Amino acid sequence: MTQPTYQQLLRDSGLERIDAQVLLLHVCQQSRAWLIGHGDDSAAPEHIAAFTELAGRRRAGEPVAYLVGTREFFGRDFQVTPAVLIPRPDTELLVETALELAGPGGRVVDLGTGSGCIPVTLKLERPDLTVSAVDLSLEALAVARRNAATLGADVRFLQSDWYAALTGETFELIVSNPPYIEQHDPHLAQGDLRFEPRSALTDEGDGLVHLRRIIAGARTHLVAGGWLLLEHGFDQGAACRALLHEAGFSQIATRRDLGSNDRVTLGMIGPELVHPEDCRG
Template identity: 65%
Template sequence: MPTAHQLLAHCGLDLVDARVLLQHAAGVSRAWLIAHGGDPLPDAAANQFEKLAARRRAGEPVAYLIGWREFYGRDFAVSPAVLIPRPDTELLVELALKHAPRGARVLDLGTGSGCIPVTLKLERPDLTISAVDISLEALAVARNNMLRLDARLRLLASDWFGALSGERFDLIVSNPPYIDAGDVHLSRGDLRFEPRNALTDGGDGLAHVRRIVADAPAHLDAEGWLLFEHGYDQGAAARALLDAAGWREVQTWRDLGDNERVSGGRVPQA
């Protein structure tokens, strides 16, 4: 029976990825792996690891292989039906927590795994949160996370605001598909395996942003806010769209990598 050290040394993977996959295959913690790396592993665990390692060498994201990804300090279930949560999106959560008044009604558009609304509800139990997605498969993943993490919120199948006629909120947040269809990153790395319609609108990456900016005022109360994530190079375009539509206090916030990542503003005056 091979040892953990032997498997890690010969799997042909980045050591961080390899350790995560081996922990998953063997059902052990990182601390156990460090303390017992020289111990023989059961053949079943070694075989499972080698299968996962082969899939990772072929490019499959680690998050899909193990079925979860950490976000805001919690483990969220993921599948190829949803985007993999990323640290950049934690900025959107932090801004939402800051801009949501006590007892606010919050809407998350295009919820995917549900990492944004579930995190908001767990961090701020006073919030009343609704989340929508056009994908029933994505909503199933979000519902799993909602139930597993015990977050009470409403999930709806909707093409953006389509199922929300007459409803108003104090805060609307979104991480919409925003990658330009011509971006080479769509054919590289993990993005190759993620749902394409959750990554790009098939055009310049701003089609959904335009729709949200245009339609959100009808669903916000008088002093409500809209906050949305976008590409590192789309800050100026996002602000221009908001300004042209009459949004107030328009601004863009930078992520930990010093990239413009989230833009938003207060609803236009009636």
């Protein structure tokens, strides 16, 4: 029986071509340039078997990032497992905004770090920053630490339920991409979201539960003039602005992602909201 070519494997996979290419190149451990030159070659039996297995899992809905174990973020490859949310391009806006607002030598903390893509990127882009990150999940922290080690980023990681492990610490910048999907949102049962950790997606409430907690606790951990940056859903910009206003933040603004959706809301804390007693252990 004639072996199929690599191009035939792609055509017959039943997948979108980009997904099929990523999986095939992962199996072959080759680049797209290699595929251009070898696409009409007969596929090796071991490649056929491995690709067929992965293609079947993809057709069943498993995210490509989990199948290959990595996802690109800010031009770098980050390891991902089903223990962490898959990094998304929209979150690059959060990083870009943080890089813009972080002063020289500033202290930054990422709340709910997941894969660690946010703090690792901040440290690599701005080595002058002192970067910390927390997550409640030990499995997620293990992934984040591996990414930091692999990419050479000096980031401190702590297990913490939001601010719980940060008693007495203050920062110039707090960033977070918390779970913000409303518990009954139908998207939770669709596409890649079906395979991602539910606790990283939804607060099992109205979508604002964790955003409220982060905003409420920020005063204790921001220095005067410090910024809080929050990623949120496309329809939560107004709610986040209102919550920041109620908490006394100033210079409140919402920035839009490449799809023109509200995505990152930020606010600055003034000296009148910072009290020494708030920072005591």
